[in-house]
Amino acid sequence: MSQAAEGVNPDAHDALVEEFGMHVGRAMGWPPMAGRAAGLLMLSEKPMTLAELQDTLDASKGSVSEMTRLLMDNxxxxxxxxxxxxHFVYRWRDDAWVGCLQHIVASTTQLRELAEHAQVLGAGMTAVQQQRLSDMQEYYHFMVGRLETLLSEYTxxxxxxxTQP
Structure with a gap:
């Protein structure tokens, strides 16, 4: 499987790709293949074609295509x-962690919008239901604000x- 750079221990490279598959996949709720693809692309010093990813990951074209789409969306x-x-090539973004946080902000913003809409639609519901919808809206307003601040601070x-020497 190794795509390790020259002078890099291929066993360590492959082990790290597998670790990504196990841990990143689990933490993000992704299939292990997505985590492996993320690890492979993060460690790759050059962009990779779909065919190279397929070969290195020993996966089908459809699976690799789906996983790269997931990684792009994230x-x-x-x-x-x-x-x-x-052929298209895939590469780890230089600002991948900014992109990851931007994705989280966008996803959480969508959920905040859902919470706002749900609270309007739930206006005639029971007090318990209205409280739960209100709690949801409060939570997502809080989260979006904090995540936007976090993104700004991180950037x-x-x-x-x-820029430091």
Whole structure:
């Protein structure tokens, strides 16, 4: 399976890709293949084609396509087509952690909007139901605010760190 860079222990590389499959997949609620693809792309120093990902992960085209789409949707991987090339390539975004946090903010914002809409629709429901809908709205308002602040702080810290000598 190894796509380790020259001079890198291929066993350590492969073990880390497998660790990503197990831990990232579980933590994110993803299939292990998505975690393995994330680990592989994060450790790859060059973009990889779908065929290279398939071969390295020993997975079907459909599975790899689905996993790369998941990783793109979650803000960590990008797809591009280099000039003069026939195939798309996938690579770990330089700002993957910003992209990941942006995805979390966007997802949580969608849930806040649902909570606001649910509270309007639930206006005629019982006091218990209305309280639960109100709690949901309060929670998502809180979370979106905190996540937006966290994204802003992380982005600023990242930029500051990159501009320091």
């Amino acid at each position: 803000g960590t991987v990008e797809r591009s087509k280099e000039a003069g090339q026939r 600023a810290a990242r930029e500051s760190h990159r």
